[in-house]
Amino acid sequence: MIEEADFKCLRCGHEFKAPYEKGKIEERFCPKCRSNSVRHIKKKL
Amino acid sequence: MMDVGRHPRIKLLTYSEIEEISGYIGNFRIKIRRKARYVDENECTACDECVEVCPVIVPKEHQMGLASRKAIYIPFPQAVPSAHLIDIEACLGFDPIACSKCAEKCDKNCINYDDKDKIIEFDVGSIIVATGMDVYDPTEFDEYGYTRFENVLTSMEFEILTGPGGVTKGELIRPTDRKVPKSIGFIQCVGSRCEKRGNPYCSNVCCMNTIKDTLLLKEYYHDIECKVFYVDIRASGKGFEDFYRRSKGLGVKYIRGIPGDIREDPKTKNLILTVENTSKGSIEEHELEMIVLSVGLVPRYDSDVIQKLLTLSTTSDGFLMEVHPKLTPIDAPTSGVFFAGCCEAPKDIKDSVTQASGAAARALTILSQDKVKIEAVTSIIDEDKCTSCGICADVCPYGAIIVDKKAKIPAKVIEAACKGCGTCAAECKFDAIRMRHFSDEQIMAQLEAILEENPEEKIVVFACNWCSYPGADLVGISRMQYPVSPRIVRTMCSGRVDEKFILHAFELGAPIVLVTGCHPVDCHYIDAQQWAQRRVERLWDKLERKGIRPERLQLEWISASEVGKFVKTMEELEEMRKKVTREEIEETKRILSKIKK
Numbered sequence: 210m211i212e213e214a215d216f217k218c219l220r221c222g223h224e225f226k227a228p229y230e231k232g233k234i235e236e237r238f239c240p241k242c243r244s245n246s247v248r249h250i251k252k253k254l
Numbered sequence: 255m256m257d258v259g260r261h262p263r264i265k266l267l268t269y270s271e272i273e274e275i276s277g278y279i280g281n282f283r284i285k286i287r288r289k290a291r292y293v294d295e296n297e298c299t300a301c302d303e304c305v306e307v308c309p310v311i312v313p314k315e316h317q318m319g320l321a322s323r324k325a326i327y328i329p330f331p332q333a334v335p336s337a338h339l340i341d342i343e344a345c346l347g348f349d350p351i352a353c354s355k356c357a358e359k360c361d362k363n364c365i366n367y368d369d370k371d372k373i374i375e376f377d378v379g380s381i382i383v384a385t386g387m388d389v390y391d392p393t394e395f396d397e398y399g400y401t402r403f404e405n406v407l408t409s410m411e412f413e414i415l416t417g418p419g420g421v422t423k424g425e426l427i428r429p430t431d432r433k434v435p436k437s438i439g440f441i442q443c444v445g446s447r448c449e450k451r452g453n454p455y456c457s458n459v460c461c462m463n464t465i466k467d468t469l470l471l472k473e474y475y476h477d478i479e480c481k482v483f484y485v486d487i488r489a490s491g492k493g494f495e496d497f498y499r500r501s502k503g504l505g506v507k508y509i510r511g512i513p514g515d516i517r518e519d520p521k522t523k524n525l526i527l528t529v530e531n532t533s534k535g536s537i538e539e540h541e542l543e544m545i546v547l548s549v550g551l552v553p554r555y556d557s558d559v560i561q562k563l564l565t566l567s568t569t570s571d572g573f574l575m576e577v578h579p580k581l582t583p584i585d586a587p588t589s590g591v592f593f594a595g596c597c598e599a600p601k602d603i604k605d606s607v608t609q610a611s612g613a614a615a616r617a618l619t620i621l622s623q624d625k626v627k628i629e630a631v632t633s634i635i636d637e638d639k640c641t642s643c644g645i646c647a648d649v650c651p652y653g654a655i656i657v658d659k660k661a662k663i664p665a666k667v668i669e670a671a672c673k674g675c676g677t678c679a680a681e682c683k684f685d686a687i688r689m690r691h692f693s694d695e696q697i698m699a700q701l702e703a704i705l706e707e708n709p710e711e712k713i714v715v716f717a718c719n720w721c722s723y724p725g726a727d728l729v730g731i732s733r734m735q736y737p738v739s740p741r742i743v744r745t746m747c748s749g750r751v752d753e754k755f756i757l758h759a760f761e762l763g764a765p766i767v768l769v770t771g772c773h774p775v776d777c778h779y780i781d782a783q784q785w786a787q788r789r790v791e792r793l794w795d796k797l798e799r800k801g802i803r804p805e806r807l808q809l810e811w812i813s814a815s816e817v818g819k820f821v822k823t824m825e826e827l828e829e830m831r832k833k834v835t836r837e838e839i840e841e842t843k844r845i846l847s848k849i850k851k
Contacts, residue, residue, distance in 0.1 A: 219794070219805045220826060234784040236774050236811060244826070246808045248794050 215252075220244035259334035268334060273373070275381070275563045278654070278671035279590030280626055284376045290369040291339040293326070298337035298364045300328060304356035305338070312344045317414045321421040326356050331419050340365075380590045380617040383574065384610065385560055387596035390445035390452060390549040398441065398547055403518045404429040405525055405544045409440075409463055412546045416470065426475065428544045430523040435543035437479035438471065439527060440464045441513055446550035447485070455571050457550030457600040461488045464548050465501045472504040480506040481540060483513055483529055491604065509538075516545060551600040560597075564588050565653055567780040573599050577778065584612045587780055588652060589628070589671065592616050631674030631691045631746055633667050639686035640664035646678035646687060649749075651780035675779035676750030680789065692745055694752070701759050704741040709763030710839055713740045713827050716751045718771035720778040724814035729821060736821045737828035740768075747771065749782030753793055756807060761846040765834035766806055766827050773811040783811075800849065802842050806834065 214229030218239035225240055229249060237247040259266050267286060274285040310325035325344040328336065346353035347367060357365040389410045392400045400406050405428050407415070418424045428435040442460060445452030461484070468480045487508065489498045502508060513529040519541075527540045553572035561568060566586055567575045574597050577585045584592050594610035595601065601609070620626060633655075635646075642662045647655040654671035655678060657663070665686075679687040679694070688694060704712055717723040723744050729736060745751055748771025759767050769790055777783035787809065794804035808830075810823050 219808065220830075234774075234787050242826075244808075244823075245810045246805075248804065249791065251795075 215250040217248050219246040255334050280379045282378045286374050288372040290371050292369045293338045294364040295335045295337040297362045300336045303359050307355040307359045310344050380620045382592045382613045384594040385597045387551045390552050392444045392547050397515050399516045409548045437542045439542040439545045440482045442484040442548045444547040444549050459602045460548040468501045468506040482508045570775045632669050632672040633687050635665045636686045637664040639684050649677045649681045675747040675782040677782040677785045680752040700743050705762035713766045714759040714764045715740045715742045715768045717742050718748045719746045721772035721814050722770040722812045725812045725820045729817045736824040747779045747782045748786035765831045768808045770810045
């Protein structure tokens with residue numbers, strides 16, 4: 210299921226939302242600095 | 255096709271589908287489903303008497319529904335074998351009371367309604383994939399009225415209409431009044447070179463196909479008016495520019511501009527096309543009796559089947575990906591598999607024939623020898639450590655590892671199929687896989703040498719052999735400058751970068767570690783790169799849990815030509831490195847050594 214998720218760029222620190230599908234690996238990049246060091250921020254329960 | 259069918263050393267299996275492919279280079283085993291024809295192909299003389307009595311009429315697939323066929327039919331005139339087959343879904347004849355007219359009419363008793371699919375198996379040494387392509391469906395370009403206006407056709411439909419084997423036996427007529435049109439317009443690049451609709455790539459063949467059509471039209475119908483609406487004409491092959499000039503010389507008008515709208519005159523059924531002529535800078539209207547949409551080529555609708563059967567990868571366009579676009583354009587990433595024609599990329603007949611000749615020659619190089627030379631970089635299983643968990647087999651992009659989890663039989667590497675990406679070694683939790691070359695010991699020793707002195711001044715970069723490492727090389731060749739802190743450790747694939755390499759680098763005092771490799775679509779090991787991404791994402795969480803800033807582990811996909819990206823990344827990492835304090839490095843070392851203990 211595709212859902213909107215939070216991501217953080219580990220290069221410039223920019224936080225943003227983007228579509229996310231669990232288990233799917235795709236090339237992600239930061240919309241601000243174009244780095245691929247983009248981390249999916251998991252929701253804390 | 256006839257020559258191939260008659261060749262004593264070629265076995266042609268038409269009306270068949272591949273069900274399963276196993277094995278590896280030189281030793282493939284293929285399971286094929288031979289579909290039931292319901293007609294004895296050896297006895298049938300294609301006399302057509304059965305066709306005459308068959309009462310069922312359905313659209314003919316081979317002519318895109320522009321013609322019809324019977325339920326008993328020959329798919330196309332040149333089909334091999336030249337024998338009928340029954341479309342059993344359309345046929346009424348399973349029950350003789352319902353029909354069975356063809357069986358009654360056939361003197362040779364060729365009809366067999368009880369025929370069944372047959373499964374046959376073959377051993378082959380190499381495989382050539384030549385599954386072709388489909389044409390783009392332009393229905394989404396609503397402004398062109400395709401399917402709304404009968405006189406708007408695609409280039410493929412036009413080909414069927416005008417071809418000698420076509421529905422009109424080569425006679426050009428327009429669909430609405432069955433008369434020869436006095437004017438025809440061709441719209442180029444429909445669904446090609448478009449980011450928003452259709453496909454972003456150029457299909458390579460459409461310009462020359464249109465030029466050929468205009469030449470044929472001018473040859474057979476001297477007075478016909480031909481107009482071609484284009485963005486730019488790509489006539490880059492041998493003799494193609496002459497072809498283009500000949501077309502213009504015969505009076506074909508080339509108008510630079512892509513039409514924005516087509517309307518139909520309800521009385522005459524003529525088509526009125528509005529276009530911005532960008533050469534003149536004016537908005538023009540053209541009334542034409544017929545319009546042909548020059549549509550591009552797309553991957554076959556079922557190309558994913560062969561992709562899965564042979565563990566192949568595709569480019570972002572969906573065409574099958576070769577090992578290297580320049581150096582090995584015919585070879586598939588799976589050894590012993592080669593490409594011919596449009597399954598690999600859109601290409602014209604000449605290029606397809608050239609590639610097919612190359613593929614045949616490449617296949618022969620395998621068949622003509624008893625042994626095959628492979629790269630020395632392969633993985634080796636340590637059976638004493640292997641727990642038969644099967645993770646290595648799951649991650650191997652080539653299916654080169656066999657493991658029987660139930661019987662707890664240790665994993666086995668098929669060396670002829672192994673390409674040495676090292677993903678299995680990196681994913682094995684029990685250290686039961688070692689690599690020939692790029693071994694753990696070699697990589698660890700490199701890290702120790704790099705970080706022996708002043709580690710806080712170094713950035714450890716794990717770069718893959720095919721993209722990022724040549725990218726770094728190209729930066730040097732291009733005499734570009736980047737900071738002196740990065741130290742590159744080459745691996746065959748980013749998938750080889752084991753978690754323990756990264757942690758060891760941090761333990762030795764590395765302030766920043768970068769994992770870099772091919773972009774996902776460029777991965778030379780099908781999808782091994784994805785495992786690197788998964789591993790880095792896992793490690794970010796792990797580092798954070800241990801109290802180490804995940805920002806210190808960086809990830810970047812850099813292709814061999816992205817020199818600018820490589821330099822920019824290194825400059826950014828240098829800035830990050832400067833912010834990592836000695837205290838933070840010492841704390842990291844303390845945390846990791848504590849975990850080790």
